Amino acid sequence: MTSRPYVLLSCAVSVDGYIDDASPERLLLSNAADFDRVDEVRACTDAILIGATTVRRDNPRLVVDSAERRERRVALGLPAYPLKVTITASGDLDRGLNFWHHGGAKVVYSPDAAVLKIRRTLDGLADVVGTGPAVDLGVVLDDLGARGVRHLMVEGGGTIHTQFLTQGLADEIHLAIAPILVGDPDAPRFLNEGCFPGGAARRMRVAEVRPIGDVVLIRYLPKEDVCGS
Template identity: 70%
Template sequence: MPRPYVLLSVATSIDGHIDDTSTERLLLSNSEDFDRVDQVRAESDAILIGAGTMRADNPRLLVNSEERRAARVAAGKPAYPLKVTVSGSGDLDRGLKFWHHGGDKVAYTTDDGYEKLSERLRGLADVVSLGPTVDFGAMLDDLGRRGIERLMVEGGGQIHTAFLSQGLADEIHLAIAPLVVGDGDAPRFLHPAEYPGGSTRRMRLAEATTVGDVVLLRYLPKQESQA
């Protein structure tokens, strides 16, 4: 089966941060952009976040619009996309909201994390080992076998870095908020890594638009800039 189309979705500050270092989550998007993200979720077959994002934000990760859920059902799809996470250690709490809302869930882990996570998530999620280490290509192969054609990846930075540096991302939705974090310890969209083509390769910009006071840039990282 073909691998799913992978879309990375992220909101950052002007200086590239996805959060600050306070105990409260930094809201980078505005109401219009949150609604846009909800639409992208509704158009996806699966949504993925990493274990770090789950622990930090404890999101439910749902399609919030009742109309969009109804449209999915009318099209023969489940009301909610498949919810996906990945944890190399398998150290994920059973009480996180992710497991108790929405539809089906799958958790990818390693051989070392499999036994622990399978026990913790019994009855809540399908747990799959990717081998000795987290193999993102193998994960996409498994999602393809599950019929997933479009995967939305919502972070965090380690997950986005893995997909982009390994050449596995087909599209990036980069929403830039009109604020500056200014804290070197705050988490960023991407971590240091070797990216395909290096620093001289220019990705194709497919779209640039404003969503309220946020600028949305849509990049196609597998395609070269036409400039």
């Protein structure tokens, strides 16, 4: 059997748990030093995954910005950019978005019923893989493992992060907490409601707490609790 990749969830949040506000402009929660840290983490991964809602809403390039880090990857025999991955249930994707036109190879996972629609829309911009009657993260991880992906960085949004955590598929969380309060019930949050393994009685292990300017990075290991069980 092919090994599934190590899954890292990465997210910047406000003190009250929001990943954005409800305005048309993206809220920048990280500072310059933390953006650079994220770029370094990206450079050390095999693939970066975001949900299709984030692709549409934020229109990100989702690349390694540092030329030096890209050169380091190439020197190690790796592509200059990690594989870019998105997941869509509806298949509603726009071929004009930045995601498709920057960086290296791309792959889209969707229910089987949406595969033909996506292939027609993207027309060669990405590999498209069906996961059965619905989005199946287990199939996604198995397929990424078969592609040689050993380390997967998941950058959101909230629905995707929630799915990985409720299904017990995340190995590590990088949570960058910005000194900002959003307080808008219409704004997206890091996590949605869900049935998480162990429930509210379970406490995850903290691997690191580090200030980065005015941002605090906390690394959690969700498959380990404070008792090490």
